[in-house]
Amino acid sequence: MAGFGEPGTTPVDASGMTVGVVAARWHGELTDHMLDRAVAAAQACGAQAVVARVAGSVELPVVAQALARRCDVVVALGVVVRGATAHFDYVCRSVTDGLTRIALDEGKPVAHGVLTVDTLDQARDRAGLPGSAEDKGWSATVAALDAALAIRGVSTGGNKRVGFGG
Template sequence: MSGEGAPELRVENVGDLRVAVVAALWHQTVMDGLVAGARRALEEAEVRDALVLRVPGSFELPVAAARLARAGYDAVVALGVVVRGETPHFDYVCQAATDGLTRVTVDTGVPVGFGVLTCDDEEQALARAGLPGSKEDKGYEATQAALATVVALRDSYA
Protein backbone atom coordinates (compact mmCIF):
# COMPACT_ATOMS: atom_id res chain seq x y z
CA MET A 1 0.00 0.00 0.00
CA SER A 2 1.33 3.44 -0.88
CA GLY A 3 0.54 4.90 2.55
CA GLU A 4 2.93 2.55 4.31
CA GLY A 5 5.71 4.38 6.14
CA ALA A 6 3.98 7.77 6.03
CA PRO A 7 5.01 10.19 8.79
CA GLU A 8 2.52 11.20 11.42
CA LEU A 9 2.26 14.97 11.00
CA ARG A 10 1.11 17.36 13.68
CA VAL A 11 0.25 20.83 12.52
CA GLU A 12 -0.28 23.47 15.19
CA ASN A 13 -0.37 27.26 15.39
CA VAL A 14 -1.37 27.78 11.76
CA GLY A 15 -4.70 29.52 12.18
CA ASP A 16 -3.22 32.69 10.71
CA LEU A 17 -2.19 31.08 7.39
CA ARG A 18 -3.80 31.87 4.06
CA VAL A 19 -4.26 28.56 2.25
CA ALA A 20 -5.66 27.88 -1.19
CA VAL A 21 -6.93 24.53 -2.39
CA VAL A 22 -7.08 24.18 -6.15
CA ALA A 23 -9.01 21.12 -7.29
CA ALA A 24 -9.88 19.59 -10.63
CA LEU A 25 -13.45 18.82 -11.64
CA TRP A 26 -12.88 15.51 -13.47
CA HIS A 27 -14.05 12.36 -11.57
CA GLN A 28 -16.48 14.20 -9.32
CA THR A 29 -16.95 11.49 -6.69
CA VAL A 30 -13.21 11.10 -6.15
CA MET A 31 -12.66 14.85 -6.20
CA ASP A 32 -15.45 15.48 -3.70
CA GLY A 33 -13.66 13.10 -1.32
CA LEU A 34 -10.28 14.76 -1.84
CA VAL A 35 -11.71 18.25 -1.28
CA ALA A 36 -13.56 17.07 1.84
CA GLY A 37 -10.30 15.66 3.19
CA ALA A 38 -8.51 18.95 2.52
CA ARG A 39 -11.28 20.90 4.23
CA ARG A 40 -11.13 18.58 7.24
CA ALA A 41 -7.35 19.05 7.57
CA LEU A 42 -7.75 22.83 7.35
CA GLU A 43 -10.51 22.78 9.95
CA GLU A 44 -8.45 20.62 12.33
CA ALA A 45 -5.51 23.02 11.92
CA GLU A 46 -7.88 25.93 12.61
CA VAL A 47 -7.02 27.67 9.35
CA ARG A 48 -9.50 30.53 9.07
CA ASP A 49 -8.52 31.93 5.67
CA ALA A 50 -8.96 29.19 3.07
CA LEU A 51 -10.03 29.38 -0.54
CA VAL A 52 -11.22 26.46 -2.67
CA LEU A 53 -10.87 27.06 -6.40
CA ARG A 54 -12.08 24.51 -8.95
CA VAL A 55 -10.45 24.15 -12.37
CA PRO A 56 -11.41 21.86 -15.27
CA GLY A 57 -8.74 19.19 -14.88
CA SER A 58 -5.35 18.20 -13.50
CA PHE A 59 -3.55 19.83 -16.44
CA GLU A 60 -4.85 23.23 -15.27
CA LEU A 61 -3.66 22.82 -11.67
CA PRO A 62 -0.17 24.34 -12.16
CA VAL A 63 -1.32 27.64 -13.67
CA ALA A 64 -3.92 28.11 -10.94
CA ALA A 65 -1.44 27.13 -8.22
CA ALA A 66 1.11 29.60 -9.62
CA ARG A 67 -1.37 32.45 -9.64
CA LEU A 68 -2.46 31.68 -6.06
CA ALA A 69 1.12 31.34 -4.80
CA ARG A 70 1.98 34.71 -6.32
CA ALA A 71 -1.19 36.23 -4.82
CA GLY A 72 0.21 35.83 -1.33
CA TYR A 73 -1.15 32.49 -0.14
CA ASP A 74 1.14 30.81 2.38
CA ALA A 75 0.41 27.35 0.98
CA VAL A 76 -1.41 25.84 -1.97
CA VAL A 77 -2.89 22.37 -2.09
CA ALA A 78 -3.33 20.86 -5.55
CA LEU A 79 -5.90 18.08 -5.88
CA GLY A 80 -6.66 16.06 -8.98
CA VAL A 81 -7.04 12.58 -10.37
CA VAL A 82 -5.86 11.12 -13.65
CA VAL A 83 -7.05 7.62 -14.55
CA ARG A 84 -5.11 5.63 -17.13
CA GLY A 85 -6.90 5.16 -20.42
CA GLU A 86 -6.06 3.56 -23.73
CA THR A 87 -3.86 6.38 -25.06
CA PRO A 88 -0.67 8.13 -23.89
CA HIS A 89 -2.79 11.09 -22.70
CA PHE A 90 -2.45 9.77 -19.12
CA ASP A 91 1.35 10.04 -19.26
CA TYR A 92 1.30 13.57 -20.67
CA VAL A 93 -1.19 14.92 -18.14
CA CYS A 94 0.55 13.27 -15.18
CA GLN A 95 3.94 14.59 -16.25
CA ALA A 96 2.62 18.09 -16.96
CA ALA A 97 0.84 18.31 -13.60
CA THR A 98 3.83 16.98 -11.67
CA ASP A 99 6.41 19.12 -13.43
CA GLY A 100 4.20 22.20 -13.30
CA LEU A 101 3.43 21.92 -9.60
CA THR A 102 7.08 21.26 -8.80
CA ARG A 103 8.02 24.36 -10.71
CA VAL A 104 5.42 26.43 -8.84
CA THR A 105 6.74 25.48 -5.42
CA VAL A 106 10.42 25.84 -6.36
CA ASP A 107 9.97 29.10 -8.29
CA THR A 108 7.74 30.80 -5.70
CA GLY A 109 8.98 29.26 -2.45
CA VAL A 110 5.36 28.57 -1.52
CA PRO A 111 4.72 25.00 -0.36
CA VAL A 112 2.40 23.07 -2.67
CA GLY A 113 0.69 19.99 -1.29
CA PHE A 114 0.67 17.36 -4.03
CA GLY A 115 -2.68 15.60 -3.98
CA VAL A 116 -2.84 14.45 -7.59
CA LEU A 117 -3.84 10.80 -7.82
CA THR A 118 -2.35 8.94 -10.80
CA CYS A 119 -4.25 5.67 -10.98
CA ASP A 120 -4.61 2.71 -13.28
CA ASP A 121 -8.36 2.54 -12.69
CA GLU A 122 -11.28 4.13 -10.87
CA GLU A 123 -11.05 1.57 -8.05
CA GLN A 124 -7.54 2.76 -7.14
CA ALA A 125 -8.72 6.37 -7.14
CA LEU A 126 -11.67 5.60 -4.88
CA ALA A 127 -9.36 3.75 -2.47
CA ARG A 128 -7.32 6.95 -2.01
CA ALA A 129 -10.09 9.55 -2.04
CA GLY A 130 -10.94 9.60 1.67
CA LEU A 131 -14.47 8.37 1.08
CA PRO A 132 -16.24 5.87 3.33
CA GLY A 133 -14.45 2.58 2.65
CA SER A 134 -11.32 4.25 1.24
CA LYS A 135 -7.95 3.01 2.51
CA GLU A 136 -6.33 6.44 2.29
CA ASP A 137 -7.25 10.12 2.35
CA LYS A 138 -4.85 11.88 0.00
CA GLY A 139 -6.68 15.23 0.16
CA TYR A 140 -6.16 15.32 3.91
CA GLU A 141 -2.55 14.13 3.61
CA ALA A 142 -1.61 16.66 0.92
CA THR A 143 -3.06 19.48 3.00
CA GLN A 144 -1.22 18.38 6.12
CA ALA A 145 2.03 18.15 4.13
CA ALA A 146 1.65 21.68 2.81
CA LEU A 147 0.86 23.07 6.27
CA ALA A 148 3.72 21.15 7.91
CA THR A 149 6.13 22.50 5.29
CA VAL A 150 5.03 26.07 5.98
CA VAL A 151 5.63 25.49 9.70
CA ALA A 152 9.04 23.89 9.10
CA LEU A 153 10.14 26.81 6.91
CA ARG A 154 8.69 29.43 9.24
CA ASP A 155 10.27 27.88 12.33
CA SER A 156 13.66 27.53 10.66
CA TYR A 157 13.77 31.30 10.06
CA ALA A 158 12.31 32.38 13.41
Protein backbone atom coordinates in the same frame (compact mmCIF):
# COMPACT_ATOMS: atom_id res chain seq x y z
CA MET B 1 -0.11 3.17 -3.47
CA ALA B 2 2.60 2.01 -1.13
CA GLY B 3 0.32 1.66 1.89
CA PHE B 4 3.14 2.25 4.36
CA GLY B 5 5.59 4.89 5.51
CA GLU B 6 3.21 7.84 5.85
CA PRO B 7 4.56 10.28 8.47
CA GLY B 8 1.17 10.94 10.02
CA THR B 9 -1.77 13.18 9.46
CA THR B 10 -2.28 14.74 12.86
CA PRO B 11 -3.26 18.41 12.54
CA VAL B 12 -0.48 20.96 13.05
CA ASP B 13 -0.90 24.44 14.52
CA ALA B 14 -1.10 26.62 11.44
CA SER B 15 -3.19 29.35 13.03
CA GLY B 16 -3.46 32.39 10.82
CA MET B 17 -2.21 30.68 7.68
CA THR B 18 -4.14 30.56 4.43
CA VAL B 19 -4.40 27.42 2.32
CA GLY B 20 -5.18 27.78 -1.37
CA VAL B 21 -6.93 24.65 -2.61
CA VAL B 22 -7.41 24.09 -6.33
CA ALA B 23 -9.39 21.03 -7.36
CA ALA B 24 -10.24 19.60 -10.75
CA ARG B 25 -13.88 18.95 -11.63
CA TRP B 26 -12.96 15.88 -13.71
CA HIS B 27 -13.94 12.79 -11.67
CA GLY B 28 -16.00 15.14 -9.52
CA GLU B 29 -17.44 12.44 -7.28
CA LEU B 30 -13.90 11.92 -5.98
CA THR B 31 -12.43 15.41 -6.24
CA ASP B 32 -15.45 16.96 -4.49
CA HIS B 33 -14.83 14.70 -1.52
CA MET B 34 -11.08 15.33 -1.57
CA LEU B 35 -11.79 19.07 -1.60
CA ASP B 36 -14.10 18.75 1.40
CA ARG B 37 -11.40 16.82 3.28
CA ALA B 38 -8.73 19.40 2.39
CA VAL B 39 -10.89 22.24 3.70
CA ALA B 40 -11.63 20.22 6.87
CA ALA B 41 -7.91 19.63 7.39
CA ALA B 42 -7.14 23.34 6.97
CA GLN B 43 -9.80 24.19 9.55
CA ALA B 44 -8.51 21.50 11.95
CA CYS B 45 -5.08 23.13 11.70
CA GLY B 46 -6.47 26.61 12.37
CA ALA B 47 -5.96 27.80 8.80
CA GLN B 48 -8.38 29.45 6.40
CA ALA B 49 -9.08 27.85 3.02
CA VAL B 50 -9.47 29.65 -0.30
CA VAL B 51 -10.97 27.36 -2.96
CA ALA B 52 -10.74 27.40 -6.75
CA ARG B 53 -12.04 24.85 -9.24
CA VAL B 54 -10.71 23.99 -12.70
CA ALA B 55 -11.85 21.61 -15.43
CA GLY B 56 -9.06 19.04 -15.25
CA SER B 57 -5.66 18.28 -13.82
CA VAL B 58 -3.71 20.00 -16.61
CA GLU B 59 -5.24 23.30 -15.49
CA LEU B 60 -4.15 22.87 -11.86
CA PRO B 61 -0.64 24.40 -12.07
CA VAL B 62 -1.60 27.80 -13.48
CA VAL B 63 -4.27 28.33 -10.81
CA ALA B 64 -1.96 26.89 -8.15
CA GLN B 65 0.57 29.56 -9.12
CA ALA B 66 -2.01 32.33 -8.69
CA LEU B 67 -2.95 30.91 -5.29
CA ALA B 68 0.70 30.64 -4.25
CA ARG B 69 1.06 34.37 -4.77
CA ARG B 70 -1.64 35.12 -2.19
CA CYS B 71 -1.67 32.09 0.16
CA ASP B 72 0.83 30.52 2.53
CA VAL B 73 0.46 27.06 0.99
CA VAL B 74 -1.30 25.47 -1.96
CA VAL B 75 -2.95 22.08 -2.32
CA ALA B 76 -3.69 20.76 -5.83
CA LEU B 77 -6.27 17.98 -6.08
CA GLY B 78 -7.22 15.86 -9.06
CA VAL B 79 -7.60 12.35 -10.44
CA VAL B 80 -5.83 11.03 -13.53
CA VAL B 81 -6.69 7.47 -14.57
CA ARG B 82 -4.44 5.58 -16.98
CA GLY B 83 -6.06 4.89 -20.32
CA ALA B 84 -4.99 3.12 -23.49
CA THR B 85 -2.85 6.00 -24.80
CA ALA B 86 0.22 7.94 -23.68
CA HIS B 87 -1.99 10.89 -22.64
CA PHE B 88 -1.80 9.73 -18.99
CA ASP B 89 1.98 10.10 -18.99
CA TYR B 90 1.86 13.57 -20.52
CA VAL B 91 -0.76 14.81 -18.07
CA CYS B 92 1.03 13.40 -15.03
CA ARG B 93 4.39 14.83 -16.10
CA SER B 94 2.91 18.24 -16.90
CA VAL B 95 1.10 18.49 -13.58
CA THR B 96 4.04 17.25 -11.50
CA ASP B 97 6.60 19.45 -13.23
CA GLY B 98 4.28 22.47 -13.02
CA LEU B 99 3.50 22.08 -9.32
CA THR B 100 7.15 21.49 -8.47
CA ARG B 101 8.22 24.57 -10.40
CA ILE B 102 5.63 26.73 -8.63
CA ALA B 103 6.79 25.55 -5.21
CA LEU B 104 10.40 26.36 -5.99
CA ASP B 105 9.73 29.63 -7.84
CA GLU B 106 7.34 30.97 -5.19
CA GLY B 107 9.17 29.48 -2.20
CA LYS B 108 5.93 28.03 -0.86
CA PRO B 109 4.76 24.46 -0.26
CA VAL B 110 2.56 23.15 -3.06
CA ALA B 111 1.06 19.77 -2.17
CA HIS B 112 0.62 17.30 -5.02
CA GLY B 113 -2.74 15.77 -4.15
CA VAL B 114 -3.35 14.47 -7.66
CA LEU B 115 -4.16 10.79 -7.70
CA THR B 116 -2.36 9.11 -10.61
CA VAL B 117 -3.85 5.64 -10.81
CA ASP B 118 -4.50 2.71 -13.09
CA THR B 119 -8.15 2.26 -12.08
CA LEU B 120 -11.01 4.18 -10.50
CA ASP B 121 -11.00 1.64 -7.65
CA GLN B 122 -7.43 2.70 -6.83
CA ALA B 123 -8.54 6.34 -6.84
CA ARG B 124 -11.49 5.58 -4.54
CA ASP B 125 -9.10 3.86 -2.15
CA ARG B 126 -7.00 7.04 -1.87
CA ALA B 127 -9.75 9.69 -1.94
CA GLY B 128 -10.71 9.57 1.74
CA LEU B 129 -14.09 7.98 1.20
CA PRO B 130 -15.49 5.78 3.99
CA GLY B 131 -13.37 2.63 3.91
CA SER B 132 -10.55 4.22 1.88
CA ALA B 133 -6.99 3.28 2.81
CA GLU B 134 -5.82 6.89 2.35
CA ASP B 135 -7.24 10.39 2.59
CA LYS B 136 -5.18 12.42 0.12
CA GLY B 137 -7.16 15.66 0.53
CA TRP B 138 -6.51 15.66 4.28
CA SER B 139 -2.92 14.38 4.22
CA ALA B 140 -1.80 16.70 1.41
CA THR B 141 -3.14 19.72 3.31
CA VAL B 142 -1.53 18.77 6.62
CA ALA B 143 1.76 18.03 4.84
CA ALA B 144 1.77 21.41 3.08
CA LEU B 145 1.05 23.28 6.31
CA ASP B 146 3.73 21.26 8.10
CA ALA B 147 6.23 22.24 5.39
CA ALA B 148 5.26 25.91 5.74
CA LEU B 149 5.93 25.68 9.47
CA ALA B 150 9.30 24.05 8.75
CA ILE B 151 10.18 26.88 6.34
CA ARG B 152 9.14 29.42 8.96
CA GLY B 153 11.36 27.67 11.53
CA VAL B 154 14.34 27.61 9.20
CA SER B 155 13.77 31.22 8.15
CA THR B 156 13.68 32.49 11.72
CA GLY B 157 16.99 30.77 12.49
CA GLY B 158 15.60 28.65 15.27
CA ASN B 159 17.73 25.64 16.11
CA LYS B 160 14.89 23.46 17.30
CA ARG B 161 13.53 20.60 15.25
CA VAL B 162 10.65 21.53 12.99
CA GLY B 163 7.97 19.51 11.24
CA PHE B 164 5.98 16.46 12.33
CA GLY B 165 6.94 15.60 15.88
CA GLY B 166 9.23 18.67 16.00
